[in-house]
Amino acid sequence: MNKPVGIIYSSTDGQTLKICRRIAVHLEDLGFKTDVIDIASFHTKISMYSKLIIGASIRYGKHHKNVSAFIKTHQQDLERIDTAFFSVNLVARKPDKNTFDTNPYVIKFFKNQDWKPKRIAVFAGRLDYTSYSFFDRLMIKLIMKITNGPTKSDHPIEFTDWERVKDFSTKMSLN
Template identity: 50%
Template sequence: MKTKIGILYSTVDGHTLKICNVIKEVLEEKGNTVKLFSIEDFQGNVADFDKFVIGASIRYGKHNPKIIEFINQNIAALEKIENAFFSVNLVARKPEKASPETNPYFIKFLQTINWIPKTAAVFAGKLDYQKYPFTDRLMIQLIMWMTKGPTNSKTKIEYTDWDKVREFAVLVNNS
């Protein structure tokens, strides 16, 4: 019997979706049936899956409120099955802030919900100033300046450790 896995994501610029697609690919290679949903489009039921993965990116220090609302409304169902959560943020580009135990956004996230995912990860995202609207670009440049990151408006860097993403998918598969 194939394991049915749901992956729900929230993304601002599309990078979290890219990460989800790599996770989906690894899980499908392991023989699972995987369905991928945007938080905007999910109409299903968590209980329809054997495992459920949630991924969300950070913008201005916060995960999408719809992700938090979804978790709060589905805690009972999530806790009955294997579950996982991952956060995507630029702070995770720093090795000392690249784990669930050390990433300030992940720690803050756990304090806003009454759920502890069984499997958790933090992935560094992508910085692409030219893709951002003007105001976002200025705000992100300010944040990067404050955190000693690149501020050149032509900067385009993908910080994601794809091996770490694949390792997470294997952990989800084996859970």
């Protein structure tokens, strides 16, 4: 029996989880079994997976601290299998900021990590002012104003490029 692909996520507003579920569907269509697990409730041995994908969202310029903690705790095991990492952030809506070597958050994140996955991707997230707390709405509007993004919208704006997500999934299916 083949080992499943582990897809572990840290999601602030749910878009990273949505992307993880889409990756799982793509991989399952390619014949893989998958497990999608919140990083905060991961209590499994990494060795039970053939591949492991970590997806993490950005809030205020940083990935959640549990992502770095997970990597530090499991680094030796992560180095023994095929791994990938993807970041979800609104800066990635810009074509010049949507790759691992152009996205400032991902560059900064990996400067502080000893672990280097085989694949790294960056996906744009989803902007939904109506779902944010008052403080988050103000802060995100300020960030959007500074970065020339939309500061008003009565409905969510999905920036995720689902074809890029599918391409990432396909690349994960290869050896």
